[in-house]
Amino acid sequence: MKKFIYIFAGVALSCMLMSCEDINEGGVDRHPQLPVKLKASITPFEQDKPETWKGDEEFGVFMFPSGEEKGFASSKCVRFKTDAEGELSITETGTELMYPKDAAKVDFICFTPFEESALTSRALSLDVSTREKALACDYLYSDNSRNKYPALAPVKIQMKHVLSAVRFEITAEDDILPAELKNLNPHMEGVNATGSFNLGDATLTPSGTATAIPMLADERMTSAECLLLPATSNVTVRCNVAGQEFRKKLGDLTFERGKLYIFDLHVSHPGFEISLREIEDWVVETYD
Numbered sequence: 001m002k003k004f005i006y007i008f009a010g011v012a013l014s015c016m017l018m019s020c021e022d023i024n025e026g027g028v029d030r031h032p033q034l035p036v037k038l039k040a041s042i043t044p045f046e047q048d049k050p051e052t053w054k055g056d057e058e059f060g061v062f063m064f065p066s067g068e069e070k071g072f073a074s075s076k077c078v079r080f081k082t083d084a085e086g087e088l089s090i091t092e093t094g095t096e097l098m099y100p101k102d103a104a105k106v107d108f109i110c111f112t113p114f115e116e117s118a119l120t121s122r123a124l125s126l127d128v129s130t131r132e133k134a135l136a137c138d139y140l141y142s143d144n145s146r147n148k149y150p151a152l153a154p155v156k157i158q159m160k161h162v163l164s165a166v167r168f169e170i171t172a173e174d175d176i177l178p179a180e181l182k183n184l185n186p187h188m189e190g191v192n193a194t195g196s197f198n199l200g201d202a203t204l205t206p207s208g209t210a211t212a213i214p215m216l217a218d219e220r221m222t223s224a225e226c227l228l229l230p231a232t233s234n235v236t237v238r239c240n241v242a243g244q245e246f247r248k249k250l251g252d253l254t255f256e257r258g259k260l261y262i263f264d265l266h267v268s269h270p271g272f273e274i275s276l277r278e279i280e281d282w283v284v285e286t287y288d
Contacts, residue, residue: 036099060114061077109141110159112139139197141161142159161258164227171265192211194208
């Protein structure tokens with residue numbers, strides 16, 4: 001009986017060694033090169049207001065060897081578009097993104113909307129000086145998908161806003177007339193309006209001098225919003241109350257990428273008070 005067990009163990013060990021040899025030497029031949037599949041979701045500025053895809057949003061996708069410092073600089077950007085469920089597909093035939101033939105691990109960097117200049121600069125130009133310009137460069141970016149082996153299942157891409165968002169929740173004393181509130185015209189002063197976002201290391205470099213960013217208020221003047229460059233700035237808030245300009249210094253504030261900063265702004269005679277209420281932030285699910 002013992003002899004039988006020894007023989008059986010020897011056969012099993014031989015099979016294991018042969019299997020390892022097949023994987024190391026012949027595995028590539030038995031595992032054909034696979035096309036890359038991607039599925040993207042959005043981390044919204046505000047947790048209770050989910051953001052979804054409309055469909056046909058265009059992506060730029062870089063794939064490069066994991067851990068290769070120069071891999072991103074030399075990698076080719078492939079253009080994709082998404083459907084309403086976040087499933088990505090190539091926009092041009094013949095440009096299908098394929099995993100490496102040797103089944104090595106890869107990293108992905110993605111951004112949307114697609115920007116032609118990013119193909120060579122590896123950076124996104126940002127300008128939040130007006131509401132229209134800010135919305136045009138409200139990019140979504142992802143570098144969370146790292147060390148991925150070839151697989152049939154889609155790679156989960158978690159897209160996050162490049163910019164920061166600010167919202168004022170506005171209240172007023174009873175003696176503030178509706179016309180006075182309509183002319184509040186809130187601004188964020190002391191912040192940069194332009195800059196460049198590096199796709200490789202997710203750093204932002206401001207450009208130009210500090211300026212004032214206008215806030216867009218709703219019709220009832222209950223809130224006002226703007227988009228800002230992620231940075232640390234010595235911020236001042238400016239408002240017009242009863243025909244006079246008033247300013248309140250908020251001091252150095254650090255605005256982080258993809259976060260929403262909510263302030264309480266209370267208008268009275270003469271002037272206003274403002275304080276930070278909360279910063280929207282939460283743990284984002286990490287996919288394998």
